Amino acid sequence: MIDFGRLLKGFRTSNSLSQNEFVNIVTNNDNNLVGLDVVTISRWENNVIVPTHRRQIEVFQAASQCYFDIVSKNEDCIISPFKPKIIEKCNVWENNESVQLNKVAYKEIQSKDEQGNILYCVLYTDQKGIPLGHITYKYVSQNDFWTSLNKPAKSTIYGVNTGICLQVISMFCLSNKILPHMLGLVTKKLLSKKVDTIGFISENKRSNVRKFLKSIGFQVHNETQTCVSLIMTYYGALYNKELFYCSVLVGCQGGLNVQEI
Numbered sequence: 048m049i050d051f052g053r054l055l056k057g058f059r060t061s062n063s064l065s066q067n068e069f070v071n072i073v074t075n076n077d078n079n080l081v082g083l084d085v086v087t088i089s090r091w092e093n094n095v096i097v098p099t100h101r102r103q104i105e106v107f108q109a110a111s112q113c114y115f116d117i118v119s120k121n122e123d124c125i126i127s128p129f130k131p132k133i134i135e136k137c138n139v140w141e142n143n144e145s146v147q148l149n150k151v152a153y154k155e156i157q158s159k160d161e162q163g164n165i166l167y168c169v170l171y172t173d174q175k176g177i178p179l180g181h182i183t184y185k186y187v188s189q190n191d192f193w194t195s196l197n198k199p200a201k202s203t204i205y206g207v208n209t210g211i212c213l214q215v216i217s218m219f220c221l222s223n224k225i226l227p228h229m230l231g232l233v234t235k236k237l238l239s240k241k242v243d244t245i246g247f248i249s250e251n252k253r254s255n256v257r258k259f260l261k262s263i264g265f266q267v268h269n270e271t272q273t274c275v276s277l278i279m280t281y282y283g284a285l286y287n288k289e290l291f292y293c294s295v296l297v298g299c300q301g302g303l304n305v306q307e308i
Contacts, residue, residue: 048292051103052094054124058110058117059092066092073109080109100288115238115285118295129296131289134230135223137262139255143179146222150174152306153228160185166216169232171225171305180220182229187212192246210243218256227289228305230263231297234290237281245279264290 059069066085074080083106090096098106107114118124135142156168168183192212213236220226236242247265249257252275261267264287265277284290 048125048127048129049103049118050094050124050126051097052092054117054121055088055106056092057121057124058107058112069110073106076111077105077109079105100291101286104285115291115294125295129227129292131227131293134226134263134289134293137259138220138223138226139259139262140180140220143222146173146179146224148224148305151179151222151225154307169229171220171229179222180218180225180229182218182233183216184213184233185216186242187214189244192244192248195248211241212244212246213237213242215245215247215256215260218259225305227293228297230290231293231295234279234284235294235297237279237284238291238294240281243281245284247277248274249276250274263287 059066064072066088070083070085070088074083087096091098104114107117150173151171152174153169153171156170158166158168160166164185164187166183166185168181170178171180172178189210189212192214213233215233218229220229233245237245245265246268247256247260250273251257257275257277260277260279264283265279266283267275268278269276279290284294
């Protein structure tokens with residue numbers, strides 16, 4: 048997916064750092080990287096060994112860099128097609144194999160709910176205008192999101208809830224080929240820190256949306272006999288390799304080949 052060796056070497060050389068200097072910086076900033084040496088850096092840069100997605104993130108974090116920003120700014124390092132196997136496997140809707148991405152378009156439609164909140168519906172259609180999928184969401188304060196669940200404004204898991212939550216209202220999709228773009232649009236807002244969390248609430252435990260989001264990595268935050276809520280945090284999306292690359296590619300030229308209208 049990513050030529051990590053070229054990405055790493057490009058960052059290091061553009062900052063005029065020798066391999067030894069780079070090792071000193073990251074090992075001093077992160078105890079988990081103690082033991083990293085010049086030999087390993089050389090192997091990474093020459094693609095002899097490719098570190099895990101988590102390790103790639105840790106290395107750049109130790110260099111005081113946001114890995115999502117670094118990858119997004121280096122499209123030339125994206126070298127192989129993205130195959131979201133888990134996302135496709137977890138699809139709970141009908142999958143139309145005949146859909147061609149270069150013939151799919153999407154547009155954003157705005158409306159309001161009963162409380163006056165703006166609803167954003169991203170609608171996907173084919174060339175004839177026939178709907179192929181949509182995701183609808185709104186922005187609420189994290190405090191309002193937790194309050195709607197009868198939760199306090201603070202959580203020992205998620206910290207102080209003073210930020211913005213992108214709350215998914217509904218979604219469906221009739222093609223595995225569209226799902227990465229749909230997910231990328233919303234998770235990119237999280238990884239670019241435009242929102243602080245993504246949440247979903249349903250009174251239907253058999254909801255297809257609940258089943259799908261949970262299966263791709265959303266965590267159950269609260270579950271009662273009548274309601275279930277799911278949450279995706281910044282680090283949850285960052286370390287989720289498939290959601291991470293959905294977010295990266297949705298902003299790349301020709302990345303997922305869905306045209307905005």
